[in-house]
Amino acid sequence: xxxxxxxxxxTEKQENENQLKQLRAFCATQGWKIVREYxxxxxxxxxxxxxxxxxxxAASRREFEIVVFWSLDRFSREGVFETLKYLQTLTDYxxxxxxxxxxxxxxxxxxxxxxxxxxxxxxxxxxxRLSERTLAGLERARAQGRVGGRPRAEFDREQIFxxxxxxxxxxxxxxxxxxxxxxxxxxxxxxxxxxxSSACC
Numbered sequence: 001x002x003x004x005x006x007x008x009x010x011t012e013k014q015e016n017e018n019q020l021k022q023l024r025a026f027c028a029t030q031g032w033k034i035v036r037e038y039x040x041x042x043x044x045x046x047x048x049x050x051x052x053x054x055x056x057x058a059a060s061r062r063e064f065e066i067v068v069f070w071s072l073d074r075f076s077r078e079g080v081f082e083t084l085k086y087l088q089t090l091t092d093y094x095x096x097x098x099x100x101x102x103x104x105x106x107x108x109x110x111x112x113x114x115x116x117x118x119x120x121x122x123x124x125x126x127x128x129r130l131s132e133r134t135l136a137g138l139e140r141a142r143a144q145g146r147v148g149g150r151p152r153a154e155f156d157r158e159q160i161f162x163x164x165x166x167x168x169x170x171x172x173x174x175x176x177x178x179x180x181x182x183x184x185x186x187x188x189x190x191x192x193x194x195x196x197s198s199a200c201c
Contacts, residue, residue: 001096003027004036004064006055008044008074016041019070026100027068035064044077047086052076056086059095066096072105084119157187164188 005023009016027034036058038051055067067090069075076083090097091107099105104115163173174181
């Protein structure tokens with residue numbers, strides 16, 4: 001098979017070389033031809049890594065058949081849910097994956113379905129915990145008198161009415177008063193007259 005190596009390392013040059021050397025040797029023992037090597041020197045807590053994104057771009061074009069990495073936490077440290085999505089994306093592209101140090105993490109191996117099922121359960125629990133923390137945070141905010149959401153925009157209705165009466169388009173008015181075209185349209189449509197006032201949307 002044609003293989004790609006993904007390696008996320010620290011700034012220590014020796015560590016980089018050690019990982020790459022062992023990954024190359026492993027591919028050789030499997031009879032896999034290395035056609036791409038991707039090395040990021042970055043935190044694994046974000047998927048916004050240059051070479052990491054390049055792996056998926058190339059995988060979508062089937063430029064290789066398997067991705068080999070040192071360990072799952074070297075591949076991604078964004079949490080089980082996000083990591084599972086990355087592995088599923090590779091699978092959807094028809095590209096396999098293999099961890100060098102975690103032999104059970106092998107999409108070509110006999111434990112593939114079991115491992116994915118376990119990761120899916122953990123990911124679900126992770127999402128539940130995140131949801132619970134979010135709700136708890138909102139409850140604390142309400143208890144302290146804070147209300148979430150975007151700040152409500154202040155605007156002058158009469159200015160909008162005046163601009164509209166002078167033939168200005170909704171887009172021009174929206175730009176002038178700093179509102180969306182949809183909001184301006186709603187205000188004009190509901191015009192009831194009256195004195196100069198301020199309101200919020």
